[in-house]
Amino acid sequence: MKTLFCFPSSGSAASMYQPWKVLLAQQNIELVALEYPARGTRFCDNPVDSIAALTHDLLDQIKPKIKHTTEFAFFGHSLGGLVCFETTRLLGKLKLPLPSQLIISARQGPLCHLPSSLSSRQTDDEIIKTLKTMGGIADEVLAHTELMALMLPIIRADLKLNEEYSCSDTSAISVPITAIYGSHDPVVEKRNVEQWYSFTESEFELIEMPGDHFYFNQNLQLFLTRIAQQLRNKITII
Numbered sequence: 285m286k287t288l289f290c291f292p293s294s295g296s297a298a299s300m301y302q303p304w305k306v307l308l309a310q311q312n313i314e315l316v317a318l319e320y321p322a323r324g325t326r327f328c329d330n331p332v333d334s335i336a337a338l339t340h341d342l343l344d345q346i347k348p349k350i351k352h353t354t355e356f357a358f359f360g361h362s363l364g365g366l367v368c369f370e371t372t373r374l375l376g377k378l379k380l381p382l383p384s385q386l387i388i389s390a391r392q393g394p395l396c397h398l399p400s401s402l403s404s405r406q407t408d409d410e411i412i413k414t415l416k417t418m419g420g421i422a423d424e425v426l427a428h429t430e431l432m433a434l435m436l437p438i439i440r441a442d443l444k445l446n447e448e449y450s451c452s453d454t455s456a457i458s459v460p461i462t463a464i465y466g467s468h469d470p471v472v473e474k475r476n477v478e479q480w481y482s483f484t485e486s487e488f489e490l491i492e493m494p495g496d497h498f499y500f501n502q503n504l505q506l507f508l509t510r511i512a513q514q515l516r517n518k519i520t521i522i
Contacts, residue, residue: 286515287314287356291364295439297324311512318345323438331441335449339371350381357515358383363446365391385460390472390497393479394451404443408436417470420498460487466499467492
């Protein structure tokens with residue numbers, strides 16, 4: 285059975301991938317949803333202050349699993365796309381097994397530092413307004429004052445991780461990269477997603493999917509069936 289490690293987006297916990305588990309298991313793929321500190325099942329853990337610190341933290345979850353799997357891949361959405369890329373770099377530096385491929389979703393290339401419509405410096409109301417345009421969080425959750433009081437500090441901290449990230453190593457990795465983006469994503473543009481091309485020495489695919497920043501929620505079963513096909517055959521998923 286192939287293993288797919290999934291890296292959450294900004295402000296999200298491993299639970300964002302919970303609906304995926306059964307659907308991927310039907311395709312003989314084990315999903316391992318990674319949990320960042322200070323949220324979800326690790327709510328009481330101290331947050332990290334850099335992408336580098338986060339990748340080292342996640343190794344504790346990854347290393348035991350890759351010892352017992354013949355092949356694995358990484359999927360990262362939004363901030364998770366950057367984190368899975370830097371985790372792959374770290375695995376290589378440590379001479380550990382590498383994923384068979386990276387699937388990077390709704391994330392611009394590492395060298396792209398254009399101003400974003402979503403920023404840690406925005407007010408709570410401004411962040412909530414932008415989140416509403418991105419999809420992925422139900423309107424009733426965004427309108428729930430107590431829930432957002434818990435979520436906003438995590439979202440803001442993750443945005444700061446992203447803003448303070450600097451790509452110090454511009455060399456390409458040996459792992460194939462598939463970059464996916466939503467056709468109506470309000471925060472990620474095609475031309476910036478295309479930059480991932482220069483960060484792999486292997487195959488690169490750029491795929492547009494209909495939808496917003498969380499395009500896969502439009503038809504999750506179909507999307508995961510195509511992801512499973514990609515993992516099995518390493519062919520385009522659309």
